[in-house]
Amino acid sequence: MTDAAGRPGAESAAPRLVTACVxxxxxxxxxxxxxxxxxxxxxxxxNQIGVQVREARVIxxxxxxxxxxxxxxxxxxxxVFTTGGIGPTHDDITADSIAKxxxxxxxxxxxxxxxxxxxxxxxxxxxxxxRKRMARIPEGATLIANPLSKAPGFQIGNVFVMAGVPxxxxxxxxxxxxRLEGGATMCSRTVSGQIGEGTIAEKLGELQKRFxxxxxGSYPYYRGKSFGTSLVMRxxxxxxxxxxxxxxxxxxxxxxxxxxEGEPG
Amino acid sequence: MTDAAGRPGAESAAPRLVTACVxxxxxxxxxxxxxxxxxxxxxxxxNQIGVQVREARVIxxxxxxxxxxxxxxxxxxxxVFTTGGIGPTHDDITADSIAKxxxxxxxxxxxxxxxxxxxxxxxxxxxxxxRKRMARIPEGATLIANPLSKAPGFQIGNVFVMAGVPxxxxxxxxxxxxRLEGGATMCSRTVSGQIGEGTIAEKLGELQKRFxxxxxGSYPYYRGKSFGTSLVMRxxxxxxxxxxxxxxxxxxxxxxxxxxEGEPG
Numbered sequence: 001m002t003d004a005a006g007r008p009g010a011e012s013a014a015p016r017l018v019t020a021c022v023x024x025x026x027x028x029x030x031x032x033x034x035x036x037x038x039x040x041x042x043x044x045x046x047n048q049i050g051v052q053v054r055e056a057r058v059i060x061x062x063x064x065x066x067x068x069x070x071x072x073x074x075x076x077x078x079x080v081f082t083t084g085g086i087g088p089t090h091d092d093i094t095a096d097s098i099a100k101x102x103x104x105x106x107x108x109x110x111x112x113x114x115x116x117x118x119x120x121x122x123x124x125x126x127x128x129x130x131r132k133r134m135a136r137i138p139e140g141a142t143l144i145a146n147p148l149s150k151a152p153g154f155q156i157g158n159v160f161v162m163a164g165v166p167x168x169x170x171x172x173x174x175x176x177x178x179r180l181e182g183g184a185t186m187c188s189r190t191v192s193g194q195i196g197e198g199t200i201a202e203k204l205g206e207l208q209k210r211f212x213x214x215x216x217g218s219y220p221y222y223r224g225k226s227f228g229t230s231l232v233m234r235x236x237x238x239x240x241x242x243x244x245x246x247x248x249x250x251x252x253x254x255x256x257x258x259x260x261e262g263e264p265g
Numbered sequence: 266m267t268d269a270a271g272r273p274g275a276e277s278a279a280p281r282l283v284t285a286c287v288x289x290x291x292x293x294x295x296x297x298x299x300x301x302x303x304x305x306x307x308x309x310x311x312n313q314i315g316v317q318v319r320e321a322r323v324i325x326x327x328x329x330x331x332x333x334x335x336x337x338x339x340x341x342x343x344x345v346f347t348t349g350g351i352g353p354t355h356d357d358i359t360a361d362s363i364a365k366x367x368x369x370x371x372x373x374x375x376x377x378x379x380x381x382x383x384x385x386x387x388x389x390x391x392x393x394x395x396r397k398r399m400a401r402i403p404e405g406a407t408l409i410a411n412p413l414s415k416a417p418g419f420q421i422g423n424v425f426v427m428a429g430v431p432x433x434x435x436x437x438x439x440x441x442x443x444r445l446e447g448g449a450t451m452c453s454r455t456v457s458g459q460i461g462e463g464t465i466a467e468k469l470g471e472l473q474k475r476f477x478x479x480x481x482g483s484y485p486y487y488r489g490k491s492f493g494t495s496l497v498m499r500x501x502x503x504x505x506x507x508x509x510x511x512x513x514x515x516x517x518x519x520x521x522x523x524x525x526e527g528e529p530g
Contacts, residue, residue: 027482030318031451032308033497034484036301039323043297053295055330058304058321061482088463089483090470130466165485186296198353201395205355217292217326218354219299220430232298 015236018183020046021073022056025066025084025094026164029058038083038169045173050182051079061085066097074101074159079180081173084164086153088130094161095154099138102156109137112152119150145175155179184236189245192221192260193252194228203251204231207244213237214244221264230263280501283448285311286338287321290331290349290359291429294323303348303434310438315447316344326350331362339366339424344445346438349429351418353395359426360419364403367421374402377417384415410440420444449501454510457486457525458517459493468516469496472509478502479509486529495528 022042028034036058043053055073059065066085074080085094099106112135120127134151137143144153144160146168153162153172162172193200197220208216214235221230233244249259287307293299301323308318320338324330331350339345350359364371377400385392399416402408409418409425411433418427418437427437458465462485473481479500486495498509514524 027480027499028484028497029304030308030321031312031453031499032305032318033453035305039294040297040300043295047296053297054325056295056323058323060319087483087485088466090466090473091480091482125461125463128463128467130470131463133466134463165487167487188296188298196390198390198393198396198399201353201355201398202393205395208355215292215356217356218352219293220352222430222432232293234292234296 015184018051018078018181019054020051020079020081021077022053023069023073023080023082024056024058024164025061025082026058027060027091029084030060037166038164041166041170042081042083042173045177046081046180046182047186049177049180050185051180052186061091061093063093063097063100066094067101070098070101070159074157078158080159082159082161083169086134086151086161086163088128088133088151092133095136095138098156098159098161102138102140102159104139104156106136106138108132108135109141109143109154111143112137115143115150115152144172147171147175186234186236187238187241189233189241190230190262191233191245191248191252192228192230192262192264193255193257194226195252195255195257196220196227197229199255200229200251203254204248207247207251211235211240211244211247214240216244216248223264226264228260228264280449283316283343283446284319285316285344285346286342287318288334288338288345288347289321289323289429290326290347291323292325292356294349295325302431303429306431306435307346307348307438310442311346311445311447312451314442314445315450316445317449317451326356326358328358328362328365331359332366335363335366335424339422343423345424347424347426348434351399351416351426351428353393353398353416357398360401360403363421363424363426367403367405367424369404369421371401371403373397373400374406374408374419376408377402380408380415380417409437412436412440451499451501452503452506454498454506455495455527456498456510456513456517457493457495457527457529458520458522459491460517460520460522461485461492462494464520465494465516468519469513472512472516476500476505476509476512479505481509481513488529491529493525493529 029036085092137154141154141156148171162169214233217232219230252259350357402419406419406421411417413436427434479498482497484495517524
């Protein structure tokens with residue numbers, strides 16, 4: 001058995017957790033050139049429909065690595081979401097690598113070709129050989145619509161392949177969302193207070209023991225000269241979360257600290 | 266043989282690549298609550314001293330996961346850097362999990378105890394049992410100084426364990442840097458132009474073939490109504506990078522596009 005956070009050991013009657021892995025593909029994230037913003041966006045979006053991101057990987061544009069990581073994580077999670085590497089240039093090798101991971105051929109997909117052909121006719125751009133690369137889709141995959149810049153993503157098995165540019169990734173995520181089947185939805189409550197973690201840690205640990213079905217995270221914050229701790233409770237049962245939040249408010253008040261609802265302003 | 270980017274297949278006389286994996290530990294990153302900024306900071310910092318981040322993992326505060334991931338990546342890379350989970354609260358389980366990964370006992374470290382004891386005496390805080398948790402260090406580890414908030418990180422084998430709070434992580438990274446032995450330093454050049462990726466992709470691919478020792482990344486950008494492509498060249502030989510950059514400038518000019526040095530403003 002696992003508890004609401006997938007931790008082993010605790011008994012729980014909660015609905016099944018549906019889990020996901022996010023794979024960020026791109027040399028530019030590992031070199032530090034680009035600071036990723038897709039992971040937090042995807043995680044928040046999926047959580048709303050009952051899919052929990054339990055792992056993320058950042059990997060380079062290297063075929064062998066993409067193949068082995070995709071095959072590892074698609075076996076371990078209900079869903080896998082990738083970002084990056086599906087543009088028209090030589091360094092965009094995600095689609096070919098995913099085909100290899102699934103052991104299927106890859107070719108220009110008729111529907112993707114039609115979408116791009118119409119797009120370049122409309123915009124007056126040339127539908128170059130390079131741009132046709134963006135229509136290369138592994139056999140058996142279904143397209144993911146991209147209303148913004150047209151070149152589609154695709155789904156094969158439980159793997160969803162999206163663009164790396166955040167605004168394109170976001171419209172693709174909207175397009176694919178109806179295909180997902182969520183499980184338990186993790187709810188959360190946040191209570192903050194101007195108190196050091198070390199001061200409340202002991203009583204907080206005792207409280208956590210009495211709420212095995214609620215995962216309590218403690219996060220120090222610094223806002224200029226103001227500092228304190230945000231306590232985030234996550235779990236599938238809103239009633240239990242409210243109970244835990246009430247106890248945390250009382251805990252803070254016991255230390256003479258005024259509880260702040262949510263994150264500090 | 267691997268080339269300058271660790272891609273297999275190309276012959277290269279470059280000095281040995283020293284590689285690293287960054288492991289971001291924390292439920293709050295996977296839930297989307299916190300958008301990580303540590304990975305890009307660590308990657309840029311390490312690159313300056315010749316250590317290349319080639320992989321990153323984001324994992325939850327789950328002991329079993331931390332143990333298996335740490336044991337996997339420490340065998341595969343020269344260095345491993347972790348962030349998060351070394352505070353005083355019940356959800357800070359990184360130190361204990363790392364001890365378990367290395368199969369060593371963990372206890373209060375005399376030097377860490379002395380540092381924290383002095384700190385709380387000076388600041389008038391109570392050195393609670395919970396705060397003493399921050400002095401729990403696996404046997405055989407050496408401390409990583411934390412001039413900012415005192416509670417130290419630690420190094421065991423090739424694994425460096427740091428705080429998750431960015432400003433604390435950054436001073437720890439400074440503290441540990443003299444212990445690292447870098448290899449080849451990856452240099453980079455960036456040339457941008459107001460041109461679509463699809464337009465230059467074909468010639469860019471040909472250029473990449475003539476520069477197997479330079480990894481050329483192509484990244485579209487959007488700045489309001491301005492859009493274009495940034496071409497990032499990375500490799501260990503500055504002379505070859507300058508040659509490639511010269512060819513890319515000529516390529517852009519061939520399309521009637523003015524080359525912009527670096528990222529677009």
